[in-house]
Amino acid sequence: MDVRLDHLVCWVSDPLASLHFYEQVIGLPGVRADEFRDGKAPFPSVRISPGTIIDLMAFEAMRGVDEGTGVKGSAGHPVNHFCLAVSKEEFDELKRRLKQHDVEITGDSTNSFGARGIAPETIYFPDPDGNVIEVRWYE
Structure with missing residues (x-):
């Protein structure tokens, strides 16, 4: 089996501040940053490698996560x-x-x-x- 990590989600209070941190401090390039700023994407991401990103999702988005994943209590899982x-x-x-x-x-x-x-x-x-x-x- 050839398996790779596709993405992970970090809950953040301010997606733009987190985007700035991951881009400027860590040095990871933003993904869909302009689309997020323009209201065309629900959250920005940063690229770790060609096949892996980190999604920077606002805490407010947690409300629908249980329904989306079908796993009760999965929102904000530690x-x-x-x-x-x-x-x-x-x-x-x-x-x-x-x-x-x-x-x-x-x-x-x-x-x-x-x-x-x-x-x-x-x-x-x-x-x-x-x-x-x-x-x-x-x-």
């Missing part, structure tokens, strides 16, 4: 964190941007296991709504 893997150079540049934007690195570790094996370094930090992001690099 997730501990999600992890992005980047190159060592991108990792160092991200740490610089986090400092520049006064985003606190709340945790770090070394030799952490993940999808591609052991990562020499990882950092954790929150987005504007408290969603925890881990970023790591592999050799």
Whole structure:
């Protein structure tokens, strides 16, 4: 079976502020940002890879989620964190941007296991709504 992560949804209080954070601080390109600003898309997204995006959905949208998924109680279901893997150079540049934007690195570790094996370094930090992001690099 060839399976890939298509998208994940982060509940946010202000989709435009979150879009700014994910674009300017983390460095991910926006998807449907102009359409969202023009009222033609219900939420903006950011691209992780050619086949994977993060949807930045306003808390108000939670009301219809149970009906949409058919799973009672699924709106706002808790997730501990999600992890992005980047190159060592991108990792160092991200740490610089986090400092520049006064985003606190709340945790770090070394030799952490993940999808591609052991990562020499990882950092954790929150987005504007408290969603925890881990970023790591592999050799």
